[in-house]
Amino acid sequence: MRRAYLAAAICALGLSLLPCAADARHSRRAHHARRDRFPVVRRTDPPGVGMALDPATGNYRISYYPPALPPPSSPSLMEGQPAATQAGPVVLRVSAVSRRRPSAAKPKLLHAIFVPATKIDPIVESDFVYRPGRREVQYAYRIGNGRGAKQALVRIAIEPLSTVSALMLPLPGGAGRDAERTAQFEATASGALISPDHWSGTLSALAGPGLRIVWQLDAAPGAKGVAPGRAQSGFGLPADDLPGVALARLRGNAPPLRFGGHWPPGDIGDRLRYLTAHDYVTRPVAVPAITLPDPYDSAALIGRIQAQMHTWIALGLLDPLFADRLDHHLEYAADELRNGWTRDARYDLDAVHLLLALQYPSLEGKAGPAHLLKPAAMQIDVVAARVLDFDLKYVEMRMDQAH
Secondary structure, eight states, X not given: OHHHHHHHHHHHHHHHHHHHHHHHHHHHHHHHHHHHHSOOOOOSSOTTOEEEEOTTTOOEEEEEXXXXXXXXOOOOTTOSOBSOOSSSOOOBOOOHHXXXXXXOOOOOOEEEEEOOSOOOOEXXXXXXXXXXXXXXXXXXXXXXXXXXXXXXXXXXXXXEEOOOSSOSSOOOOSTTOOHHHHHHHHHHHHTTOBOOTTEEEEEEEOSSSSEEXXXXXXXSTTOOOBOTTOEEEEEEEEXXXXXXXXXXXXXXXXXXOOOSSOOOOHHHHHHHHHHHHTOSEEEEEEEEEEOOOSSOOHHHHHHHHHHHHHHHHHTTSBOHHHHHHHHHHHHHHHHHHHTTOHHHHHHHHHHHHXXXXXXXXXXXXXXXXXXXXXXXXXXXXXXXXXHHHHHHHHHHHHHHHHO
């Protein structure tokens, strides 16, 4: 009787435990399934690290930890000296320092403010005049700053340009050029630049072909740059080459970027390097760019003008379809000049002048009453249009001199 009672109790207890065991196994499976379905996302940057743009000020707030220092060389755990020199096993005394684990100090989160030098509204006016007596083109620039700017203009850099006239030395070429010769060339070329008061101009040779000009505001008392709503003229240079178009890079008087002795590491540092490398505003300007053929050849010069014109497409200054229309007439004019058909070449050059005048009636000249026609959508920048019009007029002037 007692055995039957115990057996019934065990069966009842077993039946009551089986569902619990099944629920436990099911809960473990469900837990693992949820963990697989929603994996844990690991952060690449520690909390608080990042770069954020303040829309109210236009400045970037940078938060970062200093780069980790290499761990010091720790002594071996078996560091010590033998306790005895007699034969037998050598017993090493372990120093107390080697048993102590170095305490890692928690790095302090650092902060910095990057103020862009792009809080400006620059306007650059280019002027270029041919001087027949000297057979050179005089380039002049006037820099303005819009009233809505928040910084004064303090720097303008222009590259690439082909040459500056009145140089006593040939342009050094290639990356393997002689350093002393290059320094002498740059000093001589910088002396040919024209700079206004409180500004200094320097010219340097690029690693590849071409030159770079930089006009920088002097750090002298009273030098304030081009304030908002103001303009500054007096920048210029003489050159033997006809004008092309390049982008000038202008900067405002932003404070220098300061850190606590450490450049931010990792992705934050890479993003900051990109910002500092592109910390400028661009504007198109006329620059010396087209070398005259020697001996002179009008058809060859038109080909060089076309090559320079094609670079404006990548700069966003010329519509490709409009460039095709210009190329059509320029190629015909070059072929006609090679065959001696000067009158036909003038017709095609006049057609180019008319196309430019339809864009900007100020370039009308002798092309006809372009202002009476319906202008097309702007397909070429005004500086590029003026440069092309000037270069073709030079070709026509040389055609007149040849006859």
